[in-house]
Amino acid sequence: MTNTGICMSNSKETHGEFVPVLDADTEKLASTDALEVYREDHAFFSNKWSTRLLKWGVEERGITPVAEHERTDTQFFKIFFIFLSANFNILSFSAGTLGPVIFGLGLRDSCLVILFFNLLCSIPPAYLTTWGPQLGLRQMCQARYSFGYYGIIPICIFDLASFCGFCILNFILGGQTLSSVSNGSLSWSVGIVVIAVVSLLISFCGYRVLNWYERLAWIPVLVVYVVALGVGGKHLINPPPAIPATANSILTFASTIAGFVVTYSPISSDYTIYYHPKVSSWKLFWYAYLGLNVAIIPVQCLGAAVAVSVTNVPEWNTGYESDGVGGMIEAMLHPVGGFGKFLTVLLALSVVANVAPSLYSFGLGFQIFLPFTAKVPRYVFSLLAIAIMLPLSIVGSHKFYDTLTNFLGIIGYWCSAFVGVIVTEHLRFREGTFASYDLSCWNKPGQLPTGIAALGACSLSCGLLIPSIDQVWFVGPIAKHTGDLGFEFAFLVTALFYIPLRALELRYFGKTR
Numbered sequence: 001m002t003n004t005g006i007c008m009s010n011s012k013e014t015h016g017e018f019v020p021v022l023d024a025d026t027e028k029l030a031s032t033d034a035l036e037v038y039r040e041d042h043a044f045f046s047n048k049w050s051t052r053l054l055k056w057g058v059e060e061r062g063i064t065p066v067a068e069h070e071r072t073d074t075q076f077f078k079i080f081f082i083f084l085s086a087n088f089n090i091l092s093f094s095a096g097t098l099g100p101v102i103f104g105l106g107l108r109d110s111c112l113v114i115l116f117f118n119l120l121c122s123i124p125p126a127y128l129t130t131w132g133p134q135l136g137l138r139q140m141c142q143a144r145y146s147f148g149y150y151g152i153i154p155i156c157i158f159d160l161a162s163f164c165g166f167c168i169l170n171f172i173l174g175g176q177t178l179s180s181v182s183n184g185s186l187s188w189s190v191g192i193v194v195i196a197v198v199s200l201l202i203s204f205c206g207y208r209v210l211n212w213y214e215r216l217a218w219i220p221v222l223v224v225y226v227v228a229l230g231v232g233g234k235h236l237i238n239p240p241p242a243i244p245a246t247a248n249s250i251l252t253f254a255s256t257i258a259g260f261v262v263t264y265s266p267i268s269s270d271y272t273i274y275y276h277p278k279v280s281s282w283k284l285f286w287y288a289y290l291g292l293n294v295a296i297i298p299v300q301c302l303g304a305a306v307a308v309s310v311t312n313v314p315e316w317n318t319g320y321e322s323d324g325v326g327g328m329i330e331a332m333l334h335p336v337g338g339f340g341k342f343l344t345v346l347l348a349l350s351v352v353a354n355v356a357p358s359l360y361s362f363g364l365g366f367q368i369f370l371p372f373t374a375k376v377p378r379y380v381f382s383l384l385a386i387a388i389m390l391p392l393s394i395v396g397s398h399k400f401y402d403t404l405t406n407f408l409g410i411i412g413y414w415c416s417a418f419v420g421v422i423v424t425e426h427l428r429f430r431e432g433t434f435a436s437y438d439l440s441c442w443n444k445p446g447q448l449p450t451g452i453a454a455l456g457a458c459s460l461s462c463g464l465l466i467p468s469i470d471q472v473w474f475v476g477p478i479a480k481h482t483g484d485l486g487f488e489f490a491f492l493v494t495a496l497f498y499i500p501l502r503a504l505e506l507r508y509f510g511k512t513r
Contacts, residue, residue, distance in 0.1 A: 062378045063367045065442055066136035066273045073274045076284055078211050079129055082271050083264070083291030085217035086357055089350035090173050091166075092296050094325045095260050096303025103249040106242020110304035113250055117257045118296050121487075124419045125264035126289035130281040131426075132272030134434040137442065139269040140368045143418070144448050145437055146425040149371070151451015156369035158414040159266050163362040164389055165407045166263075170351035170358075171195050171393035177326025177348035180319065181341045189394045191348070196393070199352045200386050203359035204379045210356055211271075217353040218295070220346045224333075225302065227343055232306075232332040235316075239308045251483025252470045257300070258487045259412030261292060265419050267361040306332070359385050371443070412487040413465060417458045420494035425454075429502055450509050453501035461493040 099110030128139060135142055140159060144152050175191030202213050229236075272284065303325075310316045310328060319331030329347060333340030363381030367374045373381075430436040441447040467476035470484035478485065 062374055062376070063138050063141045063364055064374070065141070065439060068136065068277060071133060071136055071274055071276055074276050074279075076275055076279050077287055078215065079272055079275075079284065080287040080291040081215040081218070082211065082357065083288055084295045085214040085221075085353040087292060087295035087354065088218040088221050088299060089170075089354055090177060090325065090329070090347050091170055091351060091354060092260075092299040093303040093306075093329075094169075094173060095257070096300030097307035097325065098256055099253050099304045100307040103253040104243060105245050105249055105253060105304075107239045107305055107308045109242065109245040109250060110253070110308075111301045113254050114257060114300045114304065115297055117254045118261055118293055118300070121258045121262045122264075122289055122292040122296075124262055124423070125268045126285050126292065127423075128265055128268035128419075129272045129288040130279075130284050131434070132269030133275040133277045133279045133284070134281075135269070135437060135439065136273050137269065137439070138273065138364050138368075139266055140365055141442060142269060142437075143266075143422050144368075144442065146422050146449060146451075147454040148449045148451030149443070149445035151449070151455050153369055154455070155266075155414075155418060156365050158411070159365045160362065160369060162263055162266070162411045162415070163358045163365065163385070164392070165411065167199075167355050167358050167362075167385070167389045168393045168396060169407065170199075170355045171389065172396060173324075173326060174348045174351040175393070176324045177329065177344060180323035180327040180330040181344045181348070192393045193390065195348070195351060195355070196386055196390055198349065199355035199359060200382055202352060202356035203382045210360060213356065214353055217350065221350045224343045224347045224350075225299070227336065227340075228329065228332045229302075231335045231340075232313075232316075235309050235313050236305045239305070240312060242308075246483075248470065248479075248483035251485060252479075255412055255470070255484035255487055258416075259407075259410070261296060262419065262487065263411050263415045264292070265415055266365075267357070270361050270364060271357070374443075410471070413469070413490045414458075416487040416490035417461055417465075417494040420461075420491045421454045421457060421498050424495045424498045425502065428499060429506070449502075450505060453498060453505040456501050457494045457498035460497045461490055464489045464493050 096110070096114060099105040099113065100107070105113070131137075131139075131142060140152060140156060143155065147155055171192045172188075174195035175188045175193075178191035178194060179186050179188050202209060268288070275284070306316070306328065310320055313331075315331045315334065316328050319327035319329075319334075321327075323330070326344070326348065330340070330344045333343050336343075359382045360378070362385040363378040366381045366384070367376070367378075426432060438447070464478075465486050467478040468482070468485040468489050469476045470479035470486075
């Protein structure tokens with residue numbers, strides 16, 4: 001591959017000799033020597049407060065690559081729990097309700113869309129988790145090898161907006177659910193603040209605490225759903241007859257479901273960069289793939305089932321009209337009395353398992369967006385994110401369904417285009433080999449691709465993407481007849497355009513890595 005313009009002079013084969021695990025607790029992110037090296041590169045470490053946080057186990061590392069000798073974590077199963085807990089919550093439940101509530105689908109059609117499109121769209125994020133152990137690069141940092149040092153910046157704007165959007169939706173849901181338990185004495189705004197503070201504490205600590213929390217967070221949520229089915233399942237047995245589904249409603253709901261899961265792609269390797277490079281890529285893929293689908297599919301189907309039946313159960317309908325989805329679930333659990341309120345609080349807090357990873361990755365995306373902030377500790381950006389998201393959550397709390405539908409539809413488009421570029425780069429131009437990445441170039445603009453090919457492919461794909469969009473605010477001429485095909489075209493057309501454009505880029509800028 002030396003004639004393709006992809007430099008390999010300083011690259012390192014990541015599947016060489018086995019590096020022994022240095023410590024039984026492989027979740028400890030760096031040895032004393034590693035911290036000393038990191039301290040030399042970051043003047044911020046001179047601050048006594050920052051040093052104290054390090055001793056408490058708070059992770060400060062941002063987008064700095066993880067050296068091979070630091071990739072010692074052999075507990076590869078943890079990625080299963082990261083994705084399981086992040087999606088085993090009330091937001092997944094709410095996404096499932098969109099089929100009947102917004103798109104008028106029956107239970108069978110909603111569940112079929114949920115099943116098929118989650119199985120399909122969880123492939124990219126599961127695949128990208130396998131890159132972390134081999135490269136030690138955060139996902140958006142790795143994308144510099146396609147989009148370039150500066151070309152990735154506009155992509156980061158979409159990425160940061162996605163983080164904000166998901167966190168805002170979770171804050172709203174959690175706040176509404178807490179409010180429903182208090183019978184209105186606790187306002188939605190106060191509930192939102194409570195959820196935000198708890199999420200901040202988890203994300204603030206970083207990789208080690210995040211993994212510990214995600215390993216356990218799904219358990220109480222499972223109890224909540226089992227009890228809810230036990231006391232309310234009788235109302236789900238005979239759903240009302242559904243009107244025949246149209247292709248338009250099915251494909252538009254499918255686009256929403258795709259936007260829910262494919263958006264993990266820009267952060268997938270963020271949680272696997274400390275894994276040992278000897279990990280089986282297939283095993284890691286299946287851990288991530290199952291973690292996503294074991295959580296999302298059953299919970300979204302449950303949401304669809306409850307949404308179909310809610311009009312037939314006056315208590316559920318009253319709870320839904322007063323406090324949204326959270327109020328509806330509180331009404332389902334009402335027959336078990338005070339224990340039901342306790343379970344509702346647990347369900348409200350379930351969104352923390354989704355928000356905390358988002359806040360964690362927000363800081364990493366911000367350092368790519370503004371490279372001069374790379375020396376600022378990661379946790380500082382979690383504080384910044386909360387300052388941005390809290391007021392937006394409070395303002396948008398009374399338009400939850402409109403916000404959820406529009407948001408999930410939009411973010412699926414850019415993520416599909418992003419995946420099309422980086423996967424095509426890896427499989428077509430680097431022949432699927434990680435040794436073709438010169439890791440010494442990760443922060444050297446002149447030695448990375450220009451980004452012309454990547455941004456050009458994304459831009460050109462809009463010619464077919466925009467006419468295929470079906471959203472509340474715009475329906476393209478193609479979508480009027482077919483439904484929303486935006487995320488499918490975003491991936492396919494971007495990948496097809498990228499191949500000739502990248503070939504031209506390599507021809508005229510052959511020094512790129």
